[in-house]
Amino acid sequence: MSAFSLKGYLEERRIVVENALEGHLKALTPSVDARVAQAMAYSLMAGGKRLRPILCMAACEAVGGAPETAIKASCALEMIHTYSLVHDDLPAMDDDDFRRGRPTCHKAFDEATAVLAGDALLTSAFHLLALDRGPRAEIALDVIRIIADASGAFGMIEGQMRDIEAEGRDLDLDSLRELHGLKTGALIRASVESGAVLGGAANGEREALTHYAEKIGLAFQVTDDILNVEGDPDLMGKGVGTDAEHNKATYPSLMGLSESKIYARELVEDAVSALDILDAKANPLKALALYVVQRQR
Template sequence: MNLSQFRKEQELAVQEELGRLIASLDIPAGLKESMNYSLQAGGKRIRPILLLAVIAEKGLHIPEAIKVACAVEMIHTYSLIHDDLPCMDDDDLRRGMPTNHKVFGEATAVLAGDALLTYSFGLIARLGGIRGEDRLLLIDLLSTAAGAEGMVGGQLLDMEGEERALTIGELEQVHRMKTGALLTFSAVAGAILAGCRDEEMRHYTDFGRHLGLAFQIQDDILDVTGSSEELGKTAGKDAASDKSTYPGLLTLEGAREKLGYHSRAAKEALEKLDGPHPLLEQLTDLIAQRTH
């Protein structure tokens, strides 16, 4: 199974479903436009692709899975809208385009992020053809991954880390929460929808955690080595804000070694699962080797 073709098909499916879902909402036009602006701005769609790849590798077709994938992408997009605000990272560029608050104003950007976050949970709650206990579990795990114990808590730790030098252990904790939690949820959500056993779920959890750290380490490396044009966002922001990063703490070569370790550990977790996992192995390589 080829990841490139799978990504192309699923990215289009996710893009179309996101557009359909937002278009169906009876909400103020300005709010809808702001939500849609950031959702349709592109991006790698790593989280929905990850979720859908887990299911595809089980040989299953679950129509409602696309909505769970969209819910994850909505939460990721809301986090980017808020992350770019002047009170957070104060960025003007995202995915090669002006950030949401630069186009629609800060107040509307905040509300668009709020709307995407809350809508995502309702989307999962209303899934058809999915057992009630599985819907409840997905909502529970997603609220943890996106909230104070995950992404939101990690964002605060990241902001606090700008004021002091973090240890490598503290930096890893930031990224397990800020970046890794939602990626881990994506893998586990696919496993839940596919009806995996508890033992399999543990291996998907380990895979997601290592994948999340690999993603963030490469992000840190690209902030040093990439340009704003290549990244689609402002390069060098970490150094400018005196933020602790893997290259800053370990050197660029040390960060690359750490990236290799987590990439290998992610694949080792996959080896403990039944059957081949070409899509997830290729996705791990894509994350570790990406240039933007």
């Protein structure tokens, strides 16, 4: 692990992802002058960690695949993630004014345009997946199913609905874990599992990577909750304290801040242990797991 530079790896992969996203966006939108296309580009190309596409490529590589094999799936996952943020920021949901250090889509444009831009990003993601002629048909269909399950009515959408319904209510830890396993964890799990499938993972490898993804997906949300309490809004590019304002159930509110930090570290340790069956190609995934709990934004 000492010879591996996560900072360099993240920057290299971020550039690859953003170049691909820009190319796909131009190909998928009928006119760059169209208002909805402008709103899509405004949100999709606003920067960010690009964690999900990087996880997808890293999982593909961890089982012996070439990372470029997973680039279309990686871009589709980032489109879906961005659409979820655009909609999550709307006044009817979390009502946020800033995202990634600048006005949210509905503030930069308007609410109707933000809704349509989110819809377009979601459908464009599956258009892009359908255009991928690289993998065999059964592999391509498996990836589409994995991503559709994670982002659909019984995945991320169900998690978002439960999150809204939980405002002002007392939840126990099991219910909170289940909620976040859907809202945040489902797409992270799909990112890793899709990469594993595209890389030709054996059954044991796929199971290990799925377990890893479930743990880091939960750790990601625990860390998000912690940052919403004590994070630096300038580093995060969005406000803090909003969970308390909306009376949301969070890990710090249920467990306390110190216990939440311990829990996040335990989840990451479990995730890293799951990768013991893989060789050094899994080192980026191990480093990414640690990054999940050490990040400041």
